[in-house]
Amino acid sequence: MNRTWLNPWALGTVIVGGALLSPIIAVFAAATGDGSGLWGHLFDTVLPRYIGNTLLLMLGVGFITLIYGISSAWVIVRYNFPGRKVIEWCLLLPFAVPPYIAAYAYTDFFEYSGPLQGMLREVFQWENARSYWFPEIRSLPGAMLVMGSVLYPYVYVMSRVAFTLTPASLFEAGMLTQRNVFSRIGLPLARPAIISGLALVLMETISDFGTVEYFSIETLTLGIFNVWLGMNSLPTAAQIASLSFVFVVLLLTIEIISRSRRKFADTTRSNPPLKRVKLNRNSTYLCWFICLVPIFLGFIIPAGILIDFAVDSFYLTTLGDIGSAAKNSLFISGASSIVVIVVASLLGFVTFYQKNSLLKKWIILASTGYAFPGTILAIGVVTIGGALDNGISSVLHESLGVSHHGWFTGGVGMVIFACVVRFQAIGYGAITSGLERLPVNMLDASRVLGKSFSSSLYKIIFPLSRLSIISGALLVFVDTMKELPMALLLRPFNYETLATFVYQYAKDELIEEAAFPALIIIITSIIPVIIINYSLNRVSRNSYDIQG
Numbered sequence: 001m002n003r004t005w006l007n008p009w010a011l012g013t014v015i016v017g018g019a020l021l022s023p024i025i026a027v028f029a030a031a032t033g034d035g036s037g038l039w040g041h042l043f044d045t046v047l048p049r050y051i052g053n054t055l056l057l058m059l060g061v062g063f064i065t066l067i068y069g070i071s072s073a074w075v076i077v078r079y080n081f082p083g084r085k086v087i088e089w090c091l092l093l094p095f096a097v098p099p100y101i102a103a104y105a106y107t108d109f110f111e112y113s114g115p116l117q118g119m120l121r122e123v124f125q126w127e128n129a130r131s132y133w134f135p136e137i138r139s140l141p142g143a144m145l146v147m148g149s150v151l152y153p154y155v156y157v158m159s160r161v162a163f164t165l166t167p168a169s170l171f172e173a174g175m176l177t178q179r180n181v182f183s184r185i186g187l188p189l190a191r192p193a194i195i196s197g198l199a200l201v202l203m204e205t206i207s208d209f210g211t212v213e214y215f216s217i218e219t220l221t222l223g224i225f226n227v228w229l230g231m232n233s234l235p236t237a238a239q240i241a242s243l244s245f246v247f248v249v250l251l252l253t254i255e256i257i258s259r260s261r262r263k264f265a266d267t268t269r270s271n272p273p274l275k276r277v278k279l280n281r282n283s284t285y286l287c288w289f290i291c292l293v294p295i296f297l298g299f300i301i302p303a304g305i306l307i308d309f310a311v312d313s314f315y316l317t318t319l320g321d322i323g324s325a326a327k328n329s330l331f332i333s334g335a336s337s338i339v340v341i342v343v344a345s346l347l348g349f350v351t352f353y354q355k356n357s358l359l360k361k362w363i364i365l366a367s368t369g370y371a372f373p374g375t376i377l378a379i380g381v382v383t384i385g386g387a388l389d390n391g392i393s394s395v396l397h398e399s400l401g402v403s404h405h406g407w408f409t410g411g412v413g414m415v416i417f418a419c420v421v422r423f424q425a426i427g428y429g430a431i432t433s434g435l436e437r438l439p440v441n442m443l444d445a446s447r448v449l450g451k452s453f454s455s456s457l458y459k460i461i462f463p464l465s466r467l468s469i470i471s472g473a474l475l476v477f478v479d480t481m482k483e484l485p486m487a488l489l490l491r492p493f494n495y496e497t498l499a500t501f502v503y504q505y506a507k508d509e510l511i512e513e514a515a516f517p518a519l520i521i522i523i524t525s526i527i528p529v530i531i532i533n534y535s536l537n538r539v540s541r542n543s544y545d546i547q548g
Contacts, residue, residue, distance in 0.1 A: 010359060013350045016343055017366035020421050023380025024372065029243070030383045031242045033235030042236065043252075046218060050240070054206065054219040054247070056140060057147075061205045062198055064148025068294040069155025074182060075291055077163040080276035081284040087291045088160075089533045095153040096299025096525035100210025100483040101518045103146050105216065106300040108309070108511040110137040119152040138215045140515040147211055149298035151201045157532065158197030162190035168275070169238070199251045206247055206405045207373030210503060220244045224264040234286040234379065241376040248371050265447060299479065303522060306515045313512035322517050325501040332412065332487070332497060341473045343420065344427030352432065363428070370425035374418070374485035380489060381418045414490045419483060423476045430472025471531050 076088045110116055117134055126132045136142065166189050174185040187194075212219045220240060228237035279287065347367070350362045369377060484499045491500065498517045505514035 009350045017362050020366040022384050023377050023421050026383035027238050030238035035233055035236035038233050038236045039239050049218050050220045058202050058205050060144030061148045065152040065201045066154045068152035070159050072291045073156050073159035075287045079279050081279045081287050090295050092153050092529045092533055094150040096529050097150045098384050099147045099150050102150050102302040103211040103214050104506040104511055105305040106146050107137050109305050143215045154200045155197040162193035168502050177302050201530040202251050221373050221375050221541040235485045238379050241379050306519050309512045309515035325498050326498040329497040333477045335416050335478040336480045337473045339420050340476045342426040344431045348431030367425045367428040369421040377418050377422050378486050378489040381414055417479045418486045423479050424471050427472040430468045475528045478528050
């Protein structure tokens with residue numbers, strides 16, 4: 001393959017990367033517009049509160065996810081106890097619950113009129129709210145608990161892999177010197193991986209819209225939404241988005257520094273992983289407690305509440321509307337996953353075999369959309385779509401006298417494009433991880449036998465990478481099913497997805513009607529949980545097989 005910039009594969013990759021970067025660039029372009037002095041007013045009134053609440057929410061969610069994720073990962077990797085294999089899978093289940101759906105379920109269950117407080121008043125004969133104190137779930141601490149309980153799997157996965165791949169010789173050296181193997185050996189060595197997982201959690205926290213909107217917590221993301229739609233000021237919303245970008249850059253910087261400081265463990269035969277310790281009964285109970293608390297808070301409680309609501313109010317369910325929303329969600333998710341995996345395959349294959357460092361850095365930069373909140377990308381997509389519509393309208397009107405009705409800003413294609421930009425990193429990561437497992441000279445061998453570059457990719461590389469491709473497509477599909485802010489901001493009029501359908505009913509305090517479609521989202525989202533657990537078990541199995 002011609003490895004210069006002039007070959008069509010490289011040029012096509014550069015163009016596609018530019019298209020993926022365009023919404024991010026457009027955000028900063030929109031921020032230079034005239035906000036009619038609204039920025040100064042926001043700075044004097046609500047902007048400090050937006051920043052303060054965002055920082056506090058990040059701090060609380062980060063603390064909870066670290067506690068749940070690290071402790072459960074260490075217990076699963078270090079100890080052998082009854083039910084461990086089932087629990088290690090169940091610890092990933094909260095990943096299937098979108099934070100905003102957990103918020104809806106928790107609120108209806110724990111608020112004053114909910115079943116828990118109702119039961120307490122009946123048991124203790126309390127007459128009203130003045131007779132007792134109960135923590136308010138719709139609060140900043142409540143949002144921390146809800147979001148931390150469903151986002152901790154990011155830290156759990158990264159910690160579990162890091163603990164698994166740490167050689168036993170390092171732990172044994174600590175034991176010989178009578179050091180605590182967790183605090184002095186395991187935790188310091190896993191710190192880069194833990195920080196990487198924490199960075200993902202905090203990015204999800206910044207980008208969350210449904211939870212903070214339902215709990216009435218004024219964060220930067222909610223501020224972007226309110227200023228854009230409530231005050232009809234896209235430039236000012238873009239300016240707040242640019243401020244959010246600072247938080248994202250800081251998190252990305254921390255994550256990159258953590259990766260650069262990572263020292264990969266030597267997993268040769270001389271350094272097998274540490275064998276698990278068999279526990280007595282009391283220690284087993286403690287391990288069960290450590291692992292079951294996050295499972296109950298992050299999955300069993302919200303899923304159980306939704307199942308109860310769905311069963312009790314099934315007669316209220318508008319199956320026709322839910323079917324339409326499900327069809328729309330399937331279309332958007334299916335189209336987005338196909339486009340993402342096709343684009344990711346192009347970018348991954350070309351950059352992997354092109355051997356051009358600048359091209360690789362360009363594609364990595366173009367695949368950073370996942371780090372940006374959906375509201376930020378929505379602003380960028382609207383700006384790009386509006387510019388294209390204006391340009392086409394001007395050309396058609398001047399040359400042909402034909403009116404143009406906004407092809408780019410008036411259709412579902414904007415939602416699909418926004419999802420492709422945001423979730424491209426998932427597809428690209430899946431493709432590159434699969435390519436790294438293949439022999440490096442396989443493509444060159446095919447070329448020596450007279451096959452073209454495209455034929456070699458299609459007949460050899462693509463089939464060998466199909467498991468990674470399918471996994472990436474499924475992950476993108478499910479993430480798109482759960483996506484709320486971009487679908488809410490960019491969807492055409494009267495076009496509902498399952499996420500927006502649930503949001504509309506929950507916003508009107510009709511949780512019972514929202515329960516059934518919310519369960520559909522959760523059931524669909526269990527698919528990547530199975531994939532992730534399978535991958536983690538392969539890591540553990542391959543590591544422990546070394547001992548043989």
